[in-house]
Amino acid sequence: MATAAVFLLAGGGTGSSGPRALSSDEANRLAITRFRNYQAHGRAVTITVPGTAGGLTVTGSVDYQGKLAYGVVHGTGRDTSSDGLIEWTATSVSVRPMANAPAHAPASPPRSGWYSRPLLSSGSALDSSLAIALKLANDRPDNAQLLPQNGAAWWGRDKVDGHPVDVMTGPSSPVRAGTAGNVRYWVGSDGTMYRVRVSVGSESRPVVIDFDTQKYVPVKPVPGVTPPR
Template sequence: MAAFLVADGDSGGGGPRPLTTDEANRLAITRFRNYQAQGRAVTITVPGTAGGLTVTGSVDYRRNVGYGVVHGTGRGTSSDGLIRWTPTSVQLRPMTDAPAHAPASPPRSGWYERPLLSSGSALDTSLSIVLGLGGDRPDNAELLPQNGAAWWGRERVDGRWVDIMAGPSSPDRSGTAGNVRYWIGSDGTMYRVRVSVGSQPEPVVIDFDTHTYVPVEPLPGTTPAR
């Protein structure tokens, strides 16, 4: 089971207060809710000093795989195309005129594969973060407040009121609580996550249910990157 996310950087926000028992319980089950749903539609906004990237797609939290389309924002189209990723690899299919949404059935050719980088790439870090937002069991609600998780406020997301909660410190890195924010509904459903990544000027933002979820189909085949 993946641990709660922790990353460097100030994620901003209002003033914190301790979690209530209900809030701690909802934070504890929010990643498990994604796993229960099997898959979620996501939009990932990745910052960059030379322009950002937006990934629009789906994540299968049972199989731990994502699939979607990448568009550059404030930059050229050289990074545009289809993308599929796992915890260890990234498959890319460049496209000069990438669609708004990835086709439900991936094209059979034109794919290139490379390892998912553990550092040095805001995109790869963001893809890894998204996969980590699912867990096959709830977290320990009693430990979350002890490790610095807190309530930061309420906000409307797509017409619904949600609570903004800061995640706990990493088990091996004290003092890192609050660097990740979760927007969580009344039943523990995760609607948004914001996390700072390395030295990027803006946080990565992951929005759920921005479009209709399309199940992630197996990729027909890949060509190793040269």
């Protein structure tokens, strides 16, 4: 089968001790890492979004089977005008501005004060980051044999929140040759994904998506907004 959608995203990386070809075990773990997210149903995430005028941090949960995510946004190095609650799908974003946004989103989204808009396919580091986070799951493993053939590689070892991980890069996009190494995955010994780094647009720093940064809270749809099917 073809490599899956998230491997097609262009991105950045970190300094490490590789690259070298993936071993059979490493290829197998990289092939199942997005399937692990799907098996888990959902994961708690912290998404760090770069920006020239200051960054944004989204803390929340992604329901990988329901294809719906929800959390709270805080500005970093900028004012609080972007702070508030956020819920998103692959095609839409709903935001609820809050002057004093909590550290974690309430388990049930408030019933009022929401504004919805289409998710932008380009020109927004935030929207690109949200889209990437939703794509980090698949309902079946990728083809482990195709990954190294298409340029996936091992770059080094690291630890994420105490978890030993291997840092691996995804393969080239079938429609964009030469993109191998653009997305980096921090993958545990059982294929669990603990971190992803990928660049977006013209930002000089990559988006960082960390998993299990807090307890996963099941995602509920914003009242009046129909979730995707």
